[in-house]
Amino acid sequence: MSSPAVSDAQLIARVLVQDDRHAFGELVRRHQSVVRATLRKLTGGNHALADDLAQETFLLAYRNLRSFRQEAKFSTWLYRIAYNTFLADTRKMKELPLPEDTDADDLASVDHDETMSVASGAVLSVDLARAMATLSDAERAAIVQCYHNDLSHEEAAYVLGCPVGTVKTHILRAKQKLKARLSGWGPET
């Protein structure tokens, strides 16, 4: 994707000064994909819930745009709001549905004519999704921010609202759990 002609900072300024809703719409269009994808990961593949939380995220971003100090990237700030929205919902719901139902659909959608390695990768992907669902919310969030959103440990700490050391601990524990759950995919010992 080519770099946009108008920067996020310019769009934010338009929203703040003129309450320009077209500018805010452009911000939503630019970032909706990553925010929704992140929330899909955090919710264990619950797309409907993820989209509801993503909408809530952008509404909160609109209401609190004046508090965005540009210390972090706008996308990182959105990740932080998305994570807090997810946590608030988790507290409210107490438990989240695991993506068991969608796994079957995902498996069924694999093209049987594809090469063995691609099919193998798809199965690993499904197993990885199942294994991710067994992680704690904080561990899963740390993996999603550092691996999927490609944030540094410092940025992930900002998003998750915890010290950098805690992020590293979450990632270490998460990887240990993933290795244990996916031991069949690892090298023979």
Added chain:
Amino acid sequence: METDRTQRGDEWLEAALAADARDHAAYLADDGFTANVLARLPQVAALPAWRRPVVALLWLIAGCAVAVALPGLFYDVFHSLIATVFGQALTLSRITVALTLLGALTWSTIVYAVREE
């Protein structure tokens, strides 16, 4: 970053996470998402179209009422104002100039009050 995260023997897990991250990076089509967000934004507190002219009219009526009810006070204030500004006694030409300026100011105020946003 990668070396920081990767431990010996973890390469297969790193590769799996990287592949999962590539899937994650695939663009999700908007499919009306942005429109739904914009529809849920708080409504702008729009002023009714008749508000400005009515307010301007009310101020005009109030001004006229004060002028009619208190003609002596109005004259004294007006006289003092002109005397202060010009530092001289009132003449017909100066009253005309002052009234012209006052009329222009009133007209400008009304035009400003009823202007389109």
